[in-house]
Amino acid sequence: MTTQTNSPSGATIAEAQAFLDAHPEIEAFDIVLHDSNGIGRGKIIRRHELLAFYQSGRFLPISILGLDICGEDVHETGLIWDQGDGDLRAWPIPGTLKPLHGTTPPRGEVLMSLYTLEGAPMTSDPRHALQAQVDAMAAEGLFPAGAFELEFFLLANDRGPDGRVRPAADVLDGRASHRTEVYSVDHLHGMLPLFSDIYAGAEKAGITAETMISEYAPGQYELTLHYRTDVMQAADDLMRLKRIVRAQARAHGVTACFMAKPIEDYAGSGMHFHVSLQDREGRNVFTESVDGQWSPEILHALGGLRATMGESMLVFAPHANSWRRFANQSYAPVSTSWGVNNRSVALRIPAGDKRARRIEHRPAGVDANPYLVAATVLAGIRHGLAHRIDPGPETTGNGYDEAGGDDSIPRDWNAAIAAARDSAFLKDALGEDMHRTFVAVKAAEYARVARTISDVDYDLYLHTV
Structure with missing residues (x-):
């Protein structure tokens, strides 16, 4: 099994596989990206999708980081139609894959950050601002x-x-x-x-x-x-x-x-x-x-x-x-x-x-x-x-x-x-x-x-x- 990916975040398939092996009961995962307001945006993926997420990331529209508190587009951010609302790639953050407590059916959660298609940090992502x-x-x-x-x-x-x-x-x-x-x-x-x-x-x-x-x-x-x-x-x-x-x-x-x-x-x-x-x-x-x-x-x-x-x-x-x-x-x-x-x-x-x-x-x-x-x-x-x-x-x-x-x-x-x-x-x-x-x-x-x-x-x- 390949344990490394091309993830710019450092995520590895080995981490995801080990988690799946340790938690056979978990059926789905919240994948969460935080916008400028700190609101968690993302998706719920099924168990069988997790390894692919760690292998190849997940396409998300650039506009996901240009939203206001209500989830409406803010065109003045330059992140909407100025760039055709194209997709960038979100990657999981190593060490953030965890089970959630008290969910039915059982679910997990993983944080992610947004990167360009070439793997550079997407600099309207708050996590990258702190890392800088x-x-x-x-x-x-x-x-x-x-x-x-x-x-x-x-x-x-x-x-x-x-x-x-x-x-x-x-x-x-x-x-x-x-x-x-x-x-x-x-x-x-x-x-x-x-x-x-x-x-x-x-x-x-x-x-x-x-x-x-x-x-x-x-x-x-x-x-x-x-x-x-x-x-x-x-x-x-x-x-x-x-x-x-x-x-x-x-x-x-x-x-x-x-x-x-x-x-x-x-x-x-x-x-x-x-x-x-x-x-x-x-x-x-x-x-x-x-x-x-x-x-x-x-x-x-x-x-x-x-x-x-x-x-x-x-x-x-x-x-x-x-x-x-x-x-x-x-x-x-x-x-x-x-x-x-x-x-x-x-x-x-x-x-x-x-x-x-x-x-x-x-x-x-x-x-x-x-x-x-x-x-x-x-x-x-x-x-x-x-x-x-x-x-x-x-x-x-x-x-x-x-x-x-x-x-x-x-x-x-x-x-x-x-x-x-x-x-x-x-x-x-x-x-x-x-x-x-x-x-x-x-x-x-x-x-x-x-x-x-x-x-x-x-x-x-x-x-x-």
Whole structure:
């Protein structure tokens, strides 16, 4: 049997055959490619098609990466009729072929990336954008490690009497709570059957899901992930875990919600990114060599992240709803501030053993694309290191009190789109093609929202103007 293919991703038939031999019960596979919004697009293939996928890849239209949040073509991306909507070739990503938990009949899943017919990376693929930043860091002798936090809501499938979404009742016994049960352990018990299936799904996917927390809003939870020495693996973990949470919630009769701000009176959901850098010997370069003195590397990294945050906010807050998350005293940052053991800032150095020194990047909402978030954060760190940027004074105490004069952050979605479009930094961080695709998709979505007549229009104006 041939074990190698011409796959530019490094996929081999041997991996697929070994999986089939180990899982004779699996009948079909979800093959999943993530677009600029982080939406999984692809196909379900039958068991007998898997080896051919690993041998020859799978043709997919180039337009699959030029879609908006609704799956509509965005012609301004240049990925639709400008290129005749021709086919490119998607290839499986080595190590991502996994069984799914609780599916009937049994199914598996594999992630894929898009390449040209000649085997070059298709540069509007978010995964390739992140890989380009990882490769650039490696050329500089640095190797990023990290993990994302996943915050989400569990909501009832039906709306409340007021027409608004509402927290899901416990799947264990149907008990409902509309209180902010932050850090309540007993409150978690009502969702244990669902959480157990989420953990089982994560284990099958090779994801080390860790602590579950009842968060700072009714129906809101946080699930932490094991720190990875491979940032691409960390982003894969987050994308797959969102899919697992959504599927298991649906199986238990509730809705998993990954909007940044689904309930107006409560905190929104973030996707904090913890990141550190190792040198070629595996040492954490953010670790201070003299107690009480921050390493130059962590300070310059903070400086770069602060300097580039404003023009990068569209990556961290990509949707209309994303911007509702940013408010004073909300645990979402409203400035570019940095601090130590302080949750009111955008860039936090967590307390703990200095050998695990890292930056917690807090601006991104859970609705953001982790591949693009990680690519942008790494590029910001590289920018700070290259130019030895001073981050300015540390914020102590309440960072919200100091944020009033900070005009470096766009104040709304439209301003963020404009800042991103004009940003030479973001074009370099994402690559020219990914930047054009992403900004075009966001501009099209903004136009869709702007022309939509919402309920608030009728509430405010129908009988008053």
